[in-house]
Amino acid sequence: MNRNKGLDFHINRRTLVKAGAAALAMPAVFASARAQEKYVAKIAHTEAVGSPLTNAFEAWTKTLNEKSDGRIEAQHFPAGQLGKLGDLLEGSRIGTIQVTTAGPDSEEAIAPEIAAFGGAPGFIYKDEAHVDAVLQGPLGEEASRIAREKTGVEFVAYGETGFRHVLSKTPVTDLDSLKGMKIRVPELRIWVDFWKLLGANPTPLPYTEQYSALSTGIIDALDSDLYSIIGFKWYEQAKNLTLTYHWFLPKAVRVNAAWLDSMPADLQELVRTSAKEHFAEQRKVNRANTEKALEELKSLGVEVHRLSDEQRAKWAELTEPLFADFGSKSPETQQMIDKIRALG
Template structure:
């Protein structure tokens, strides 16, 4: 109790001890409240439902929710449910969504020196071992640091959709049959230039519009990994697949850096570590099941052609000038292209 004396107040020893104990307890209360703060993670992308990449995001979502004991509320929105790729990329930069995925080539306008990591400008990756040497080593970490500084996202891991091939309404067996083909390309100049050098007719379109564009004749074909062809049912509109292996597409798992930095250290570690684990497994699954996906497409009535090594070399030679053109964006861009090619 307090004793009134004159105009002031005097604390009894009991009150003083109680007050002091309460004060000492306040940091613990604040720490507990902070520990229970919830961090919402909207994970949104345009990958097909049922693909190895989408399955990996689904598993990662579950891990974030369970291992954070509810401190992270992860929500998964695949197949363009929250918007087109360009909208999701911008959302990940400004933080309206927390996680998406895309090839590093999507940063061509902002950070051209890391665009080459996404397969630009074609034939830059020799094989899967080359991809791993680049992205799972120091260069992959360097790309993430550049992305953080220039775009506001961190590449916490790299998944993949694998090599891309040409799906078309009429067979593409050589350069003559490719000539004039209206082929959908990402809305990136480097891919317009790539197909122009091969004498095709590149048509930039959003990723999610490819089915309707095939059905209406806006495009005659597209290039894609096998899993997306199945997942988005593009094979219903185009029955000819040419195995070209012209572009390997890694998928950077892009996390908004400000959101990541706002979390306690243990949750930041959980996001980074669990992402690397899940997408390492995704890469293994993706590669192990490629032949199975190809056989599934054959069973769906798709006719399969394969470019010979000599034909692929001819395609690569015709598009070789793009490396110098792309590298001319900056000395850093050319240096990065040289580093990537040196590892192959």
């Protein structure tokens, strides 16, 4: 009887030891399983195929797939393949789209204090050096933090499409030629107000509808960077380009924060670090090829006009009240506008 009790004791002890070892091993098993989990990243935006921004997203997609050893499955959908900009922005907030891009002005309704980073309300950025001082420094990090808290996305990097100009069916050389012109604007109040102050007739339309709107006469003009004019072939419907430099549009690389937080630390670091590297290169390419894009448009039959310094000063003067109006949304918004302008 005693021998059986002793045997039971040894059996139970071995069982406990094995159970303890298994319990100790469980965290490692879970960690290993989590490390091998695949994280799908739908990268969707409305930028034109062949543009520097789209090329940067294509290169970044490849980097995420290769350097994650397949743990991130990045899929790239440019040129509105998965929907209009508003749909993609909402998808990035709720997580059905993991990555998209837009100007920070797209946050006007939710976080107006960071909308000014998107160029609102016009003439806020003096030049590209001013843009870099704002977005590649503490203010850019602050904008990302605010976006995370209020919209559920993190700005992991900033690309750009550059300064916007006016593409129109008839030449725009002064305020008189702009008067009453139906110009497409995003569905944001600040853009509507900007063009109203200049005497134009702003017409809110989704980004992807601009070609058909030009062809049918719904609009007479649009404002855009040079690369999008080429990529979406808007020059086929409007043959006059006026270099106005009225609005510089950075593009925040927006990543759903919950998706980012769900990944292991090494993958989070890969997403953030590789994004900064690819879009730093994108900014260089974008700026280096501006003149080349302008020459290409000329070869496609576009007549190029330049807004005189005097006229540009008048445009800036007429739209100056928008800074106070936009800043009235909240003390934080006015403070952010002041910080941005002070760096210029």
